[in-house]
Amino acid sequence: MLPDRPGRAPLPGLTHAGGSPAAGSSRGELEPFHSSLILFLGRAWDAVTDPAVGFLISKSPRRRLGKLIPWIVSSTPFGVVFYCLVWSTPSDTMPVSLKFLWYLTMYCFFQTSMSCYHVPYSSLTMFLGGNQRDRDSATAYRMGVEVFSTLVGSGIQGQIVGWYHASMMKSCSVPNGTLYNSTFPGLTDTLENTRKAYVIASVVLGSLYCMACLILFLGVKEQPGPLSPLGKTQLPFFHSLRIILGHLPYVWLLGGFLFMSLAFQIAQGIFAFFCTHAAGLAGRFQHLVLIMLVVASLSIPFWQWFLVRFGKKTAVFVGLSLIIPALIVITLVRHNFLLFVFMVILAGCSMAVLYLLPWSMLPDAVDDFRLKNPNYLNLEAFFYSFYVFFNKFAGGLSLGISTMSLHFAGYRASDCTHNPSVILTLQILMAPVPITLLLIAMAILRFYPIDEERRKQMRVEMEAASNWVKNENPGETKP
Structure with missing residues (x-):
């Protein structure tokens, strides 16, 4: 998830966050266009892999270690290797x-590995045992x-990015109001140090990734x-897709989740651009992001x-209503860090709802489908894969909306100060647009x-189905 977080760093070997080449074209640095294209193509590839992985998991047999856990364990080494390679810089x-091609390939391989991990990991919630309340509690944890x-x-990584942005803003102190050119040695040294720092950070995060997988295993x-029963589904891909998208509770939930996400x-x-250029x-901003995440974690x-x-x-x-006044105040206030802290605390409480409630509501929609369609078994991973897909689709769509809006407003990454239309666009993207989308999500839900x-009715029906299976198979033992 980290590469999709606000304030993420650019890929090593691309350009500065400000947008001007860090080491000059003679070193073969990629332009901002290349970076945007890599992210766009990587997300498009990711959109394909999530449903494909979900279907492959549904078609896979149950093995000695289970059906889902083998996918998680086998994808982890690949995910770690490709994540480290994403942050590694080829020869200058x-x-x-x-x-x-190097960055695009590594990014696509990393996204594929994460799909092979995240789809079965999310689906595992359905197979932990217990009743509805136990499952909801497990989702909360x-x-x-x-x-x-x-x-x-x-x-x-965030603190490094914050220091990186701060050092870039110091470069704006020159009289003409633009960044130093690429021949300035201090910026070249900063880029080299940043490259090494991100490689080290990727190794640390990869180690945590492996440790988490070991604990799960x-x-x-x-x-x-x-x-x-965690067996193989016998349905073809498009038949499975038609059945799933024909289940109305799931469709309503998908629509609401898409707009709120x-x-x-x-x-x-x-948020990083807004804090830097519009809020002073x-x-x-990295401190505000950390405060928001702490509050979100504690609010769950x-x-x-x-x-x-x-x-x-x-x-x-x-929960979704809480963030609306916070966004309005954040948009209207400048140079007031303390007030921003209070507003991001409120936003963090609302963000916890986005993390928890959609994933807590999805098992109910799956249960409803299984009760109404008892002949269509083992499609849980397919349900979760489309949920993951819509979350990532929202990320790609948000990136496109923000990028195109700033482009038409006249945003230039090499400028230290921006024209009023860019500031106005940032304000619109920060409050009116998200608030409108949240209202649409609440209307759908x-x-x-x-x-x-x-x-409650589903709980009774599930208990009745379980008792019926036990009576029909009295000698069946629990795995």
């Missing part, structure tokens, strides 16, 4: 075209640890259920209690049919 003498892991990753056992990712994606907080237990007490749909509406009454 390599032509620009080959360097472009999973998302809380996921936010915490994002916080750890941001602590490793040793501590988690798959528990098949009466309506989910798009709203948050647009705001996150431009250059070099301090509260929202877990809230959804148990008042229901999931109510928790979604209340208003029609989501699985409320607490339906959840």
Whole structure:
């Protein structure tokens, strides 16, 4: 997840965050266009791999270690290697075209490895045993640890990025208001040090990646259920797709998740630019991001209690509403770090809802499908793969919206100060656009049919199905 976080660093060997080449064209550095193209093509490839991996998992047999865990374990070494290679810089003498292909290939391989890890890992929630409340509790723990892991990753890389942005802004002190040119030796040294720092950070994060996989392998056992035997699905791809997208609760949930994810990712994606160029907080945005992630991590237990007490749909509406006043105040205030801290605390509480509630509501939609379609088994990974796909699709769409909007507003990365139209565009992308998307998401989820009454009914039906299977197979033992 870290490469998609706000304030992420550019790929080593590309250009400075400010946009001007760091070491001159003579060294074969990639231009900002190449960086944007790599990210766009990588996300397009990722959009293809998620459903494909989900279908392959659904078609895979159950082995001695299970059906999902072998995918997770086998993909981990590849994910670590390709992640480190993404941050490694080829030789400076390599032509620009080959360097472009290097980064694009490593990025696509990394995204494929992450799909092979994340889709079965997310689907594993359905096979941990227990009742609905146990599963919701496991989802809360999973998302809380996921936010915490994002916080750890941001602590490793985010502080480097913040220092990097601050050093670049110091370069804007020259009289003509632009960055130093590429012959300035200090900038070249900064780039070289940054390259090494990101390689070290990638090795550290890769080690944590392996440790997490080892803990999962040793501590988690798959528990098949009466309506989910963890076998091979016999349906072809497009038939499976038509059945899944024909399930209305899942479609409503997908639509709401898409718009709320798009709203948050647009705001996150431009947060660094907004703080630097519109809010007058250059070099301090990384502290705000860390505060937001800490609050989001600490808020998840509260929202877990809230959804148990008042229901999931109510928790979604209340949680998403919290960020609306925060975005409005952030857009209107300048040079007030303390007020920004209070607003990102409020935004962090709302972000916890985005992390928790959609993933807590998805198992209910899958249960509803399994009860209504008992003959279509073992499609859980396919459900989760499209959920992951829509989340990543929202990330790619948010990147395109932000990039095109700033382009038409006249944004130039090499400028230290920007014209009023760029500032206005940043303000619009920071508040009116996300707020509109959040309202659309809440309107869609208003029609989501699985409320607490339906959840209780499903629990009774699942218990009845389980008892029926036990009576039909009295000699069956639990794996």
